[in-house]
Amino acid sequence: MSNSTSPSGLSRRTFMTGSVTAAAAMPLMATSPKAAELSPARAAEPRDLSTISLRINKQAYTLALDNRTSLLDALRDHVGLTGTKKGCDHGQCGACTVLVDGKRVLSCLSFAVMNQGREITTVEGLASADGELHPVQQAFVDHDAFQCGYCTPGQIVSAIGCIDEGHAGSEDDIREYMSGNLCRCAAYPNIVAAIIQARDEIRRA
Amino acid sequence: MRPFLYERPTSVSAAIAMASRLDARNVAPTQAKTQFIAGGTNLADYMKLGVAQPERLLDLNELTEPALRQIKTDDDTIRFGALVRMGEAADNNDVRRRCPLLADSLKFAASGQLRNMASLAGNVLQRTRCEYFRETSWPCNKREPGSGCAAMQGVNRQHAVLGTSDACIATYHGDFAQALIALDAVVEVEGQRGPRKIPFASLHRLPGDTPNIETDLAADEVIVAIEVPLDPWSRRSRYLKIRDRESYAFALASAAVALEMDGNTVRQARIALGGVATVPWRARAAEDALRGNVLDDKIAAAAAEAAFADARPREHNAFKIPLGKRTLVRALLETRDMKV
Ligand SMILES: Cc1cc2nc3c(=O)[nH]c(=O)nc-3n(C[C@H](O)[C@H](O)[C@H](O)COP(=O)(O)OP(=O)(O)OC[C@H]3O[C@@H](n4cnc5c(N)ncnc54)[C@H](O)[C@@H]3O)c2cc1C
Numbered sequence: 001m002s003n004s005t006s007p008s009g010l011s012r013r014t015f016m017t018g019s020v021t022a023a024a025a026m027p028l029m030a031t032s033p034k035a036a037e038l039s040p041a042r043a044a045e046p047r048d049l050s051t052i053s054l055r056i057n058k059q060a061y062t063l064a065l066d067n068r069t070s071l072l073d074a075l076r077d078h079v080g081l082t083g084t085k086k087g088c089d090h091g092q093c094g095a096c097t098v099l100v101d102g103k104r105v106l107s108c109l110s111f112a113v114m115n116q117g118r119e120i121t122t123v124e125g126l127a128s129a130d131g132e133l134h135p136v137q138q139a140f141v142d143h144d145a146f147q148c149g150y151c152t153p154g155q156i157v158s159a160i161g162c163i164d165e166g167h168a169g170s171e172d173d174i175r176e177y178m179s180g181n182l183c184r185c186a187a188y189p190n191i192v193a194a195i196i197q198a199r200d201e202i203r204r205a
Numbered sequence: 206m207r208p209f210l211y212e213r214p215t216s217v218s219a220a221i222a223m224a225s226r227l228d229a230r231n232v233a234p235t236q237a238k239t240q241f242i243a244g245g246t247n248l249a250d251y252m253k254l255g256v257a258q259p260e261r262l263l264d265l266n267e268l269t270e271p272a273l274r275q276i277k278t279d280d281d282t283i284r285f286g287a288l289v290r291m292g293e294a295a296d297n298n299d300v301r302r303r304c305p306l307l308a309d310s311l312k313f314a315a316s317g318q319l320r321n322m323a324s325l326a327g328n329v330l331q332r333t334r335c336e337y338f339r340e341t342s343w344p345c346n347k348r349e350p351g352s353g354c355a356a357m358q359g360v361n362r363q364h365a366v367l368g369t370s371d372a373c374i375a376t377y378h379g380d381f382a383q384a385l386i387a388l389d390a391v392v393e394v395e396g397q398r399g400p401r402k403i404p405f406a407s408l409h410r411l412p413g414d415t416p417n418i419e420t421d422l423a424a425d426e427v428i429v430a431i432e433v434p435l436d437p438w439s440r441r442s443r444y445l446k447i448r449d450r451e452s453y454a455f456a457l458a459s460a461a462v463a464l465e466m467d468g469n470t471v472r473q474a475r476i477a478l479g480g481v482a483t484v485p486w487r488a489r490a491a492e493d494a495l496r497g498n499v500l501d502d503k504i505a506a507a508a509a510e511a512a513f514a515d516a517r518p519r520e521h522n523a524f525k526i527p528l529g530k531r532t533l534v535r536a537l538l539e540t541r542d543m544k545v
């Protein structure tokens with residue numbers, strides 16, 4: 001793993017250590033001379049990296065990215081948060097669901113540069129600091145709401161959005177409003193049961 | 206994907222000026238070097254596939270005009286700002302109560318995540334899902350004018366039976382547009398030439414010989430709002446969508462229906478059909494067949510016959526004609542029976 005480098009030339013381990021101390025910004029900037037802002041004399045070119053600042057799971061990040069990078073690839077390949085999954089990369093499966101400013105969206109269809117200043121929450125950011133699972137995570141464990149687990153991070157994040165939107169009132173509602181998350185293992189009945197449990201717990205809290 | 210510049214205008218006038226700078230004249234917005242992006246759920250997908258190749262993206266999400274994000278209702282109109290998200294409009298109580306057709310056409314489209322991302326303007330401008338359009342190794346007159354149409358002799362189960370031409374049979378897949386065309390909505394546009402209002406029925410162009418030109422918009426024109434008149438038929442209105450699976454799928458056939466009834470007699474009908482046509486499709490012949498008649502099974506079937514009289518099937522999509530007729534009949538009877 002120490003051999004895998006981010007496009008900025010930092011090894012991933014170095015980078016992740018940096019990000020854990022929330023100090024990723026400076027090294028990244030310093031090693032990214034192509035960032036458009038650094039050479040104002042020249043007109044911007046499509047291949048220039050853009051510098052974007054955003055918050056991911058309550059930590060500040062500044063990233064230098066090609067404009068073509070999806071938010072999904074930024075999270076997985078540049079920040080090292082691989083909990084968010086890539087299923088189809090075309091908006092058709094829901095595996096890549098994250099919360100942006102509290103709303104569930106598909107990170108594969110969002111260019112990372114379009115998320116300047118936003119607050120991103122991924123599956124890694126759900127449990128509390130002491131390791132206690134989010135009620136939706138706990139409910140997925142309690143109800144065995146997965147088999148292979150590939151769709152699960154997307155299901156969990158989407159379920160949080162679904163409950164928050166008020167669209168988890170009935171089983172039919174849950175099925176309709178969770179239809180954007182496909183599960184190849186067809187764990188659907190257990191997913192619905194898990195969401196009902198989590199919904200009730202969140203309502204009580 | 207082709208590399209692109211990315212910019213964030215903060216006002217509509219700035220967006221127009223930036224879009225006009227390069228090559229906005231005489232080129233369709235989908236072929237221009239500079240293109241707008243809102244939710245990105247259609248454009249980012251097509252950029253990844255190499256179907257759309259803008260050199261520069263103007264992100265509309267930092268535009269500061271508040272009306273772009275507002276839904277305003279008064280006694281006789283609902284006005285949707287262009288950047289209102291599908292999910293927000295679908296959940297809006299005023300919209301639901303005063304015109305269920307509008308809300309349901311959004312609620313039964315795409316998925317929860319996509320509806321949080323996708324803007325209403327982007328939604329009406331979404332491009333076809335024709336498999337041969339999406340995959341750049343196939344000939345496609347819409348993507349590459351003059352190259353031919355792989356769908357004609359190919360797998361055309363999803364394709365249109367109404368409004369087709371010898372050059373293109375791609376379906377317009379959007380749902381909201383069916384509600385808008387049925388209800389005589391108006392699209393408010395601003396551009397280099399100044400502001401203008403386009404009747405929704407004139408926004409999309411039939412494929413004809415130029416399927417690459419999809420709308421009436423110029424490349425520097427920004428949709429700022431969509432205005433829907435509220436009429437006596439708005440409350441008794443409904444969207445029925447039939448698909449391969451019950452949710453998160455495009456329509457094989459759908460019907461947008463709004464009725465003004467006098468007892469059992471139809472005073473006014475507004476009808477549009479989704480999943481079966483190349484553009485949002487108003488079914489005026491069906492409306493005429495209903496007007497002044499008692500709405501029973503027989504007259505509903507007659508209206509459906511009229512709606513599909515000019516349908517032209519291909520090898521794999523002939524099923525859409527009976528399916529489309531039955532969808533319309535059911536939608537008409539269910540709309541008649543609504544308690545309003
Ligand atoms: C898996 C999947 C399933 C889907 N299912 C459905 C469905 O069942 N029913 C349905 O109706 N839709 C469906 N959609 C399509 C979806 O609703 C559209 O992709 C979405 O509404 C587009 O809106 P957007 O804001 O993301 O547009 P963008 O992708 O940002 O833009 C689309 C186009 O509109 C232009 N544009 C955007 N805003 C403006 C503006 N204000 N002025 C001028 N031009 C503008 C852009 O330049 C671009 O050409 C589905 C999509 C996916 C990926």
Ligand code: SF4
Pocket residue numbers: 333335336337338344345346347348353354355356357372373374375416
């Ligand atoms: S139907 Fe239209 S979009 Fe599809 S391949 Fe033919 S020309 Fe292209």
Ligand code: FES
Pocket residue numbers: 085086087088089090091092093094095096097106107108109
């Ligand atoms: S990976 Fe984003 S929806 Fe499938």
Ligand code: FES
Pocket residue numbers: 145146147148149150151152182183184185186187
């Ligand atoms: S648990 Fe395997 S895809 Fe859902």
